[in-house]
Amino acid sequence: MNHQPSDTTTTNSFLPMVSVVVPIYNGETDLPELINCFTSQTYPKERVEYLLVDNNSSDRTLIFIEKAAVTSPITIRPLSENQIQSSYAARNTGIRAAVGDIVVFTDADCRPQTQWLNALIQPFVNQQVVMVAGEIIALPGKNLLEKHADRQETLSQKHTLAHRFCPYGQTANLAIRRTAFTQAGLFRPHLNTGGDADICWRILRSNIGSLEFAPDAIVQHRHRASLKELASQWRRYGRSNRYLHELHGVDLMPDISLKDVGYRLARWLVKEIPRDSAKAIAGHATLVDLFNTPISLFTARARADGQRNAKLPEEAKTIEWL
Template sequence: MNHQLVDVNTAQSFLPKVSVVIPFYNSEADLPDLLSCLLLQTYPKEQVEYLLVDNNSSDHTLSILQKTAGDSPIAIRPLSENNIQSSYAARNTGIKAATGEIIAFTDADCRPQCQWLNTLIQPFINSEVVIVAGEIVALPGTSLLEKFAAQQETLSQKHTLAHKFCPYGQTANLAIRHHTFTKSGLFRPYLTTGGDADICWRILNANLGKLEFVTDAIVKHRNRVTTKELASQWRRYGRSNRYLHELHGIELTREIKTKEYIYILLRWLLKEVPTISINNIIGQASFQDLLSTPLGLFTSRERSLGQRKAKLPENAKIIESL
């Protein structure tokens, strides 16, 4: 019992300096809600700096960031990355300017909950831990596509942490020890997708330390609203598969053949639709349950298209140094 008390007290006193790096691109609409979330963080304000990196926005993002920095009760440092159009290049700019022992990452369209930093940082009390991933959950949505994605837990870290090649965390909710970058290198600045997996795999495969997952370090993220946005999301996942295949040799995602599409759709029409329709009438199923199969086929097709058409740019192999 006394041992447990010591552990709790030790955890409460473990408050390293944290640098939160957030890339921005034409994000003025997201800024008010995001900044509100940062202001509500329960981690001691004097122990956190927020490095908000504008990535050559064409709207008022940078000017809003600069104005906010002057008026804010928290330490906001607006930065710019105008040379390379990539969120990973922007993150590198933030890492280079960071003074914290721990670098935490999230995105402009994310909503970190008030205990986010407190819970995300605690596993670093173990010196062997170099990467910590928190959970990503969906913001409440009203559209069919948002409800479908929430039901599928599309954004959850559970999927990436279960990757059969090697686990990784998404930068929407991730923290890495600062000194780790001196050995692993930074993000690949010219990579446009897949950089989250790449940085984690380089760190873990070099045996620089362990990865931990904290389910109650929560960041909320909105799901896609339109089919165009959904298609773009899943094509990006496909491109990521292709890039990581070329960089790390992972297996490509198997594409569903035309005959399989036809079989799955026929099974859906003849078996699932009648059953789900009856369950819907008696209140045991929802409309998004009815469309789960065709939407799943749609996202699989888009991912396959992204994977098939992607070609890794030669400069994406470059790893920047700290």
């Protein structure tokens, strides 16, 4: 995998047709800003279609998409996936309808910057490249949990691209050649987490081509703002690891015991709080520094719980094909 900066100037000689696929569940409030980001893209509008796939939403998502398809200056194609409640099933619906040579994925709560598509598509000028991952950075955090996640760069692709088993890109910012799907298959439609790693690994291990990183192809994403949302996020990471263990043989993460938690909390109270409080008084530390340990322990426990309690459903092993 290469980590070369992408040329953000798309040349006239390389303008492949691009299909952007977005699975959406109850995304009515996110859609106006998302579509504004799409409208602001510098990639030629006539070379991009946006396939917005409603995944059985209970709000007005589908109505909004259908209206936007009529009123927007860009090509929006409203689609529905109502049979399977899964973002991967919705992405498969988009892939099947796509006409582009390159299929790009992002999410409804992401905010692509204006040069996003230019930078994400450019590495495909090399025919050996079959996947390109762009960078994911946080929208400005407001509370302690968001600022902690920002400090840890929780969403950054650098973590998944450096995965010790095999690199992969997250579907919040990922582009794949359409031909790769004909050889490696589509997403597993009944999987509810881990599908981005699974499809990247199937493509890479099929020796179809390489994965590149385009650091200038940036989307912004919100961090979780409450303990409930944060716990759900990290339990999902744990479930993902269990599923990928069963599908690909990935090592399970070591559990974190209550004894470990107790020891680290005691060390935090006795050693870290006095140290970081003194730094804070001197202006060299923040609340994020003061509460780094308990928040990190909270997420580690949630991830361990998710991994421990997960079991891959038999139907989730199924791969769909074009």
